[in-house]
Amino acid sequence: MAEIRAEMVANVWKVVAVEGDSVADGDTLVILESMKMEIPVVAEGAGKLTRLAVAEGDVIQEGDLIAVIE
């Protein structure tokens, strides 16, 4: 199981993946926006996206859980 957490404070701009998806290494899951920059959050390894903890419009803090891949 791999947890993907936020590297910085950001707004969730777009949620690209859907819970239950099979994802490949490097797939974009979510696009964050911080300081006028879009930051894609990608899968670090292949697996099943068992949890997507954010929704579009959320403000997330550094360390917050974004997704779980099993």
Place this chain on the structure above:
Amino acid sequence: MPASVLIANRGEIARRVIRTCRRLGVRAIAVYSEADAELPFVAEADEAVLIGPAQAKLSYLNTGAILRAASRTGAAAIHPGYGFLAENAEFAAQVIDAGLTWIGPSPEAIEQMGDKIRARNLMASAGVPVAEGATEPVADADAAAALAKRIGYPIMIKAAAGGGGIGMSAAGDEQSLRSGFETARSRAERFFGSPAILLERYIAAARHVEIQILGLADGRVVALGERDCSVQRRHQKVAEETPSPGVDQELRERMLAAAIRAGEAVGYRGAGTVECLVDTKTGEFVFLEMNTRLQVEHAVTEMVTGIDLVEQQLRIADGLEASFDVGFISPSGHALELRIYAEDPVRFLPSPGTIGQWEEPAGAGIRVDAGYVAGNTVTPHYDPLLAKLVLHAADRAQALTLARQAVGSFVVTGPKTNLDFHADLLNSEEFGSGNYDTSVVSRLRP
């Protein structure tokens, strides 16, 4: 001179405008979002009005709230700073319609220059060189591919209504052109509300050199010298200097003359910047775009000319003549600006956070225009510019030495900053030699 000025902006530029207002005895009115209540520009203004929540759309881009704040505080004029509403022709017209003084060029000039395709066409007809490219918006990826084939690769893709490097990319072949085109279109739509895309020939090795112009109240246009802004990451400037080490006197004269023609072609009033690319192989330059506002990096021009550009903006907006002898502009020495961003110094990813320590360097030839002080929180809502570190010395070598010392003694804790990047830049052989181009950052951070 207007009796009072409302500054429709935030951070360092709001503070910068307030400083000149103070010196001239002009009442300065700040507007701010909930996220910025603790920042120094709010406290330093004579009056400050809360205009909305953090989201820029609801505050710094909220024209209704800003105009209401102006009316409530009896502001005589509005200074837009840069970004946000600075190049919004509709807002400029609303300000004028409300009976206020707009500190900037006419809405018509903003509109003509805001559309990069129209601006290119207009410049070409005024005799300003432009790169080969589209004369009308490119409809779709197929049309883009056809045009690119005619012009030849590599090709530059840009949002016609854009700025800040958003949606911009270079393509070396048809496949990357097609994907770049779609990305540019979605970003252009989202950030600028217009999907119009421009293609032009990409100059592989170029310097970004821009000319500061002032359109005077009597209609004349003068040029105050150039700035080299080739140090960029993600097409955004990180460091600037004047004079440009890549521009000799002969080229400078041609560029200044072209910039004056550009300003005259749109009846330009106030402070503006004509951005050009200088091809390092051929030594030729082409028009890139005109910024119809004060630039972030205006400070380097102020350091070498001794002219307060905000003061000139206020004077010109009120129909007054410039405060300096326009027939005798003689820059002296060398100035450098380093943009201190809240971002990690390696990957340049944003790093908001609360500032613990904040110690600015000080001394002869050092100017710091900062938006923050110790204890402030840098939020993710706005751009990452924390401060501008500006250095002025007799020549480039001395300016670099001063810059190295200043960077070394600038202390910021909390958010990560790019100070370490600046230290590397200043110590690099490429930047040190002066012989660099717009790819210098990607060579320093491969």
